[in-house]
Amino acid sequence: MLTIHGVTRSRASRIIWLCHELGLPFRQEPVIQAYKLPFPDAPDAPVNTRSPSFLALSPAGAIPVIEDDGLVLSESLACTLHLAKKHGGDLAPRDAAEEALMLQWSFYAATAIEPDALTIMMLHAGREQTSEDATLIADAAERLVRPMKVLEDHLATHGHLVGDRFTVADLNVAEIVRYAEGYGELMGQFPAVLAWLAGCHERPAFRKMWDARATKEH
Template sequence: MLTIHGVTRSRASRIVWLCHEIGLEFRQNPVIQAYRLADPDAPDAPLNTHSPSFLALSPAGTIPVIEDDGLTLSESLAATLYLARKYGGDLGPADLSEDALMMQWSFYAATAIEPDALTILFLHAPSRLQAGEDQAHVANAAERLIRPLKVVEAHLATHAHLVGGRFTVADINLAEILRYAQGYAELMGQFPATMAWLEECQSRPAFRRMWEERLAEPE
């Protein structure tokens, strides 16, 4: 059985969502990020990314990691693309061209969107007054995101999905990255087709199941 190492409050959410979409059973080992713990090296600390047993599996000390049929694989996008190819049916590629396009969109999301989207996730707090420095970082990140989001918007304005005219792993990978910036209306409001697509992705039962599981985990 597939094992996912990592709590769902991490990039493991992408893998969990995909597994729910395709009905793939898995065991989840709830490794938590060390930075979330006061003393991750304490004898009574929960299993975390500093724990020797996890570092033996993943020397980089990051989650998620999957184990499947003797393969140990880190990097969440590598994991989702692998699982979609092996188990995903229509969520995976039908041919080499689709495979290349799914990788293209996934890597574009990771390189052109995710770093600045994470800045917004961590620093944008719409319910409270923020320090001026944080506001400036968020504004700069949003400005940098306009160019890549225009690319996404142009595609989604004329296509219901990213690849093959159907919902695939590429949609999962991009949607989970765009979620980080979703709460910043000043930015995302400029891209109505992208927001409509994102909301449709997040209305899927498999996403809602993943999200409920994520919310049930300790913060």
């Protein structure tokens, strides 16, 4: 059976959502981010991203990691793309061109959107902001205008990223755009992105992941 290493409150959520879309059973090893623990190296610390047993599996020391029929794979977007292609169906590419476009959108989101969207989520969500935080958020939002506009223009005419249907590319990009979702000053400029994201979040498989996530401390 597929094993997902990583707590639900991490990029493992992408793989869990995908498994629910595919009806794919999995086992979860709740490896936790070392930075969430006061003493990650303590002998009684839970398995975390610095634990020797986890580093032996994945020297990069980051979650999620999957084990799938002997394949050990890190990088959440590689995991979702691999599982979608392996199990087929509407989420998967139908030909080489679709696969290339799914890779394109996934890499675009990971490189042009994720770092700044993460900054916004970390500094904006549910905490008091210092004036330094506010500057960092405003700078990140300014850098995001261009890539968000690229998404906006595409989604306004196509509705989805690839193939006029919900695919693993939508899932990958939605999980990245979600980080900036709460920042209305930015996202209010992109109604097609917001409508697409809401559609992604209405999917039963997303809800299943999200509702379970809400019950978890990590």
